[in-house]
Amino acid sequence: MEGTIRNKDIFRVMEEWAPTHLAYDWDNVGLQVGSYNNPVKKVMVTLDVLDSVVDEAVQNNVDLIIAHHPLLFKPLGQINLDSSKGRLIRKLLQHNISVYASHTNLDAADGGVNDILCDLLDIRDTDILLTSFTENLIKISVFVPHSHKETVRNALSESGAGHIGDYSHCTFQSNGQGTFMPLEGTDPYIGKQNELEVVDEVKIETIIPENKLKNAIDSMVEAHPYEEAAYDLFPLENPGKSYGIGRIGTLPEKVTLKSLSEQVKEKLDIPGLRVTGDLTKKVSKIAVLGGSGEKYIQKAKRLGADVYITGDMSFHTAQDAWEMGLSVIDPGHHVEKVMKQATRDYLNDNIDEKDVEVIISQSNTEPFQFI
The missing domain is CATH 3.30.70.120 (Alpha-Beta Plaits)
Structure with a gap:
């Protein structure tokens, strides 16, 4: 890129990786707050846009926040400056910080969230779990x-x-x-x-x-x-x-469910996780869906998965999976944080680093603590 780089230039680069037409129709991706035409000198990548993240952006003189989870996921009936969302939007506007979201389109994209998770867990020969486009x-x-x-x-x-x-x-x-x-x-x-x-x-x-x-x-x-x-x-x-969310593939060799669970914990850098099934059972075919994937246990089982790795598994759905012989590893929704480093690397490879600095948010947006 030559000349002044603006938000729309960064958006175009992101959409070459994760085109917006790959997003689900219920999703809200793209520009959330700000302007297409603002010049950009510093970009910060985050999983979520919370108050601590915006404060970090202000302290670091960030011009543009690229997030995985949309700031404006549901339509706002009003911008109430007494509410947490309203105060957040006001702070962004006061400091001229734009926000852009790449969500289910980044889940479905080649090299996106689900492929990153598979690479980290050494799940090979992958196919799409759920075709969406x-x-x-x-x-x-x-x-x-x-x-x-x-x-x-x-x-x-x-x-x-x-x-x-x-x-x-x-x-x-x-x-x-x-x-x-x-x-x-x-x-x-x-x-x-x-x-x-x-x-x-x-x-x-x-x-x-x-x-x-x-x-x-x-x-x-x-x-x-x-x-x-x-x-x-x-x-x-x-x-x-075809594109879609989730992946299903195989491990290089069979391992016990317990060993796989420990690998997930280590590779995804999490303090704990939940598992269903016989921990001594050998497994090899693994389905993965970053975020909330409990709706697709039947699909994972139908495609022959021994284990389904996904977040936000509820009690009764976990029981259903258990009954049908599908083991579940729930590492939490927050493992989608793997997109931060990958997005930084991608932007650095595709924009002029001399003109734009890309940093990763250090704010912790995981709401749960393990005691």
């Missing part, structure tokens, strides 16, 4: 003179088209002839006004997720030499990439 694919065909085929092909590929699995720049090209007649008022790249022109052209075909289509077309048109680029769009029935 599948990309719609569009086939785009563009007709271009031979002189610009590589330029246009690269413009499409670099804007997100032509990616299939682990391959990029996937296109098909066929030769043909295009005809056109430039009319009055045109300034044709090839040909003369009021004369029919026949040009040897290449048809470049590729696919692109629908959410990246506009950017790809803009890039293609900019790279195309003609005043009016000719292209076709075809919606496809082929399913695109």
Whole structure:
């Protein structure tokens, strides 16, 4: 990035990792408080936006807070400055601190919260536990003179088209002839006004997720030499990439439930956790869902999980899992704090560190204590 970096620039970088369309419709992600256009010199990453976190941001001259949990999760009927939420919003505005949330979109994203948890726990060969979004694919065909085929092909590929699995720049090209007649008022790249022109052209075909289509077309048109680029769009029935919350995978080798529980406690840096099931039983297939995942015990069991690691497990749901033979490890909701270091690393890799400093909040937002 060059020049003054503003909030919207940081938001764009975050949304390249965790696009907002991956968020559930009941969620509230993106800008919470502040302005898209405020300049940014210091960013602080946190799990939650509490009073102690905002005080820390003020003390550290932070311009932007990036949080996992939305500050404004439920609609506010009023901003009552006598309430804790109202006082918090006033403090943010008084100190010109903006707040941005990346929540269920960061849960679902590649390399997001659930993938981080799996990496820390050495859970491998993972699949999505609960699919929440599948990309719609569009086939785009563009007709271009031979002189610009590589330029246009690269413009499409670099804007997100032509990616299939682990391959990029996937296109098909066929030769043909295009005809056109430039009319009055045109300034044709090839040909003369009021004369029919026949040009040897290449048809470049590729696919692109629908959410990246506009950017790809803009890039293609900019790279195309003609005043009016000719292209076709075809919606496809082929399913695109799927995204979702939670992961299910396997450990490198079987371990006892007790050993796995101790690893969770150590790797996620927590003082205690709750476990259901036979602690001596050997387990290998593990489902993980950061945050509150008790609604999905049936899904975890159906996919063959021996153990389900998730937070906020209630008494009767834990009993149900126990009865169906699914062990549960509840390390608490707060283990989503793993997103703090990962987000800092990601931002440092994708923005100019000389211009923007990214720090991690040191405030403890875990409400529970173990005695």
